[in-house]
Amino acid sequence: xxxxxxxxxxxxxxxxxxxxxxxxxxxxxxxxxxxxxxxxxxxxxxxxxxxxxxxxxxxxxxxxxxxxxxxxxxxxxxxxxxxxxxxxxxxxxxxxxxxxxxxxxxxxxxxxxxxxxxxxxxxxxxxxxxxxxxxxxxxxxxxxxxxxxxxxxxxxxxxxxxxxxxxxxxxxxxxxxxxxxxxxxxxxxxxxxxxxxxxxxxxxxxxxxxxxxxxxxxxxxxxxxxxxxxxxxxxxxxxxxxxxxxxxxxxxxxxxxxxxxxxxxxxxxxxxxxxxxxxxxxxxxxxxxxxxxxxxxxxxxxxxxxxxxxxxxxxxxxxxxxxxxxxxxxxxxxxxxxxxxxxxxxxx
Ligand code: IPM
Ligand code: MN
Numbered sequence: 001x002x003x004x005x006x007x008x009x010x011x012x013x014x015x016x017x018x019x020x021x022x023x024x025x026x027x028x029x030x031x032x033x034x035x036x037x038x039x040x041x042x043x044x045x046x047x048x049x050x051x052x053x054x055x056x057x058x059x060x061x062x063x064x065x066x067x068x069x070x071x072x073x074x075x076x077x078x079x080x081x082x083x084x085x086x087x088x089x090x091x092x093x094x095x096x097x098x099x100x101x102x103x104x105x106x107x108x109x110x111x112x113x114x115x116x117x118x119x120x121x122x123x124x125x126x127x128x129x130x131x132x133x134x135x136x137x138x139x140x141x142x143x144x145x146x147x148x149x150x151x152x153x154x155x156x157x158x159x160x161x162x163x164x165x166x167x168x169x170x171x172x173x174x175x176x177x178x179x180x181x182x183x184x185x186x187x188x189x190x191x192x193x194x195x196x197x198x199x200x201x202x203x204x205x206x207x208x209x210x211x212x213x214x215x216x217x218x219x220x221x222x223x224x225x226x227x228x229x230x231x232x233x234x235x236x237x238x239x240x241x242x243x244x245x246x247x248x249x250x251x252x253x254x255x256x257x258x259x260x261x262x263x264x265x266x267x268x269x270x271x272x273x274x275x276x277x278x279x280x281x282x283x284x285x286x287x288x289x290x291x292x293x294x295x296x297x298x299x300x301x302x303x304x305x306x307x308x309x310x311x312x313x314x315x316x317x318x319x320x321x322x323x324x325x326x327x328x329x330x331x332x333x334x335x336x337x338x339x340x341x342x343x344x345x346x347x348x
Contacts, residue, residue, distance in 0.1 A: 003036040004305055007067040007270070009090070012045045013279025014289035015073025021291030021339040022071065022298040025317070028346045029302060029310040040067075046077035046086050055089025061097045069301050070094065070272040073294065074279040088137075091274075095130050098269035100262035101161065102168045103128035103241060104300065105276060107228075107248030107258065110292075111323040115253045122228035125172055126248055128241025129165040130262055132156050133192075135238040157192040157237070162199045168265060169235035170207045176232055181213045183220045183236035183244065196237070221247060249276050249293075254330065256290025261300040273301040287334045290327055292318055295342055317345035 008023065010016035023039065030037050042063075044056040055075075057063070064070055075091045076083055094100070107124040109115050139153035166182065173180040182200040186193035197214060204212045215223065217240045223230070224247050236244055249258035258276035275293035283289055295318060303311035322328050327338040 001036050003038050004068040006037050006039045007064050007070045008039050008041040009044050010073040011075045012077045013074055013281050013284035015279050017289050017335050018291045018294035019073035022294040024339060025295045025314055025342050026298040028343055029314050033310040044090055046081040049081050055086055067270050070270050072272055072274040076279045094272055095262050098264050100264045100271055101131045102263040102265055103130040104261040104263055105245040107252045109252050111319050112325055113253040113322050113328045115251050117251050124231045125233045126245050127169045127235045129238050132161045133238035155192055157195060162196055166200055166203050166235055169233050170203055170210055173210045173233040178210050179232035180210050181215050181231055181234045183215050183217055183240050185217050187216055245276055256293055258293050259296035259300055271304055273297040287336055289335050291335050291339050292327060317342050320345040
């Protein structure tokens, strides 16, 4: 039987609750579709940091490299470990080390979920650059602690980096409704964003069947609220994509529905799957986190592993559950109830 090696990093807060849910559903998909998962769980988290002084061991990246995929719950517990430590010690280095340059975030309203908008249906695939741009980590602080202290953080856009994310977007658009929206702020930022627009136009010539819209990030924020149904594939830089995908999560009914895949498209290293939401300390250990975002991220993982039918079955099950009115609003059902409903739908 085909067996996939999965590394699980449940992480902090609701991370472990939603990881358990996603793994139960993924296991159910595996037994139904005739493949197996060999999972190994790693305790890397803020708790681990408090015990060891590091978010993951020095050879953590090398340990993960052998796996077929990584599933991550959530990282961060700002009450005890600053986010600047926890995220730069675990999540962000994994994305960069494994060249997971395409962060894929679907924003779609599931059946019966009442989003905050009047729009009845939309299906947006947000593709966020995940390794450079505003998250490059190029910068520094000068005159620390003095009145004349200076902090500089430079957004770095490489031709290779911009071209590969846009190409990924064009390929997705070609396979979907053939429309790509490229998001920049090239009316105000003179170099990186103008460069991004130029690369978009160069690639557009190779994809004559895909129509391209250039949008500025501010207008795009408004459009996602006013006319999300007009959007198909959206490509944005790291920070712009980060912001837009929380907005995408909001319009799809909340962060509890927003899935995400950090993909290394050339498969030279494992990809990582994680819900968009964080560790949510306010609701941790209460069995009320919505596991759908994590379960959906699990489906993205199955898709990436080539288990297309299993992935589709998980999505059908999720939607069957929301169609019954289960999990459609915060506080309506427990994490366990929603997970059990998805498992039951998988069997039906
Ligand atoms: C996300 C998160 C992370 C990001 C944080 C936790 C560093 O907000 O995955 O969207 O900004 O990428
Ligand atoms: Mn975010």
